[in-house]
Amino acid sequence: MxxxxxxxxxxxxxxxxxxxxxxxxxxxxxxxxxxxxxxxxxxxxxxxxxxxxxxxxxxxxxxxxxxxxxxxxxxxxxxxxxxxxxxxxxxxxxxxxxxxxxQFSLDLLHPRIREKAGASYSRGDFGPAVLLAFVEVENGRAECIPHHRSGRRASHARRLREGLGFAR
Incomplete structure (x- = not known):
């Protein structure tokens, strides 16, 4: 009681x-x-x-x-x-x-990070929220890296996603 x-x-x-x-x-x-x-x-x-x-x-x-x-x-x-x-x-x-x-406004986050990690954060699942946000930051960073002469983009974000079990 x-x-x-x-x-x-x-x-x-x-x-x-x-x-x-x-x-x-x-x-x-x-x-x-x-x-x-x-x-x-x-x-x-x-x-x-x-x-x-x-x-x-x-x-x-x-x-x-x-x-x-x-x-x-x-x-x-x-x-x-x-x-x-x-x-x-x-x-x-x-x-x-x-x-x-x-106490933290999700409106302060970049829309892509809010979309991927916002629900986990709102539930209080901070660990998964941080990982999802980090992966999204890495995705954004990888998109800014120029293509390698082989025609493939640098794949650090792809390796990170695969290592964490996230599919794109």
Whole structure:
């Protein structure tokens, strides 16, 4: 069972830090919740309003990251469920990897690198993402190398792709 921090700590946490607790709690409760009721359920004495505000911010962060999405099976726009992406984030370590990945904008990458490595990076699979990006950089570099007099382009990128098991 998920153990939430004390109210003072919850109030002091950033939304993305508190979000793991909210996501894990909703998963424990069957994966669906009503946003307004969930936030309103947090009674903490004189700190109730501040705790509810923190919970609402964490909930909103989970929505932006597409870890919680509107539940299409209910008419209420306030009914949410853990998304398919949220279901893959089943440990705190996986959540931290996903959060780290979400802090870097893929829009900063060259379009070819984003196309090849973006999905792996977004899933938190950093090792494969780096390899895919590196191969794409090598492909681009090889395209800039003039043809050898035999008519064949220098093949460092091809050898790298073959060695890593990537087919072109």
């Amino acid at each position: 998920i153990q939430f921090p004390e109210p003072e700590a919850m109030i002091g946490m950033q939304p993305d830090d508190l979000a793991w607790f909210v996501l894990a709690h909703i998963r424990e409760q069957g994966g669906t919740t009503h946003r307004e009721n969930y936030v309103a359920s947090w009674q903490r004495g004189s700190q109730t309003n501040a705790v509810r505000r923190s919970m609402a911010e964490a909930f909103a962060w989970l929505e932006v990251q597409q870890l919680l999405v509107p539940d299409p099976g209910h008419g209420s726009s306030e009914r949410y469920r853990v998304s398919r992406r949220g279901e893959t984030v089943d440990t705190e370590a996986a959540f931290k990897r996903m959060r780290s990945a979400s």
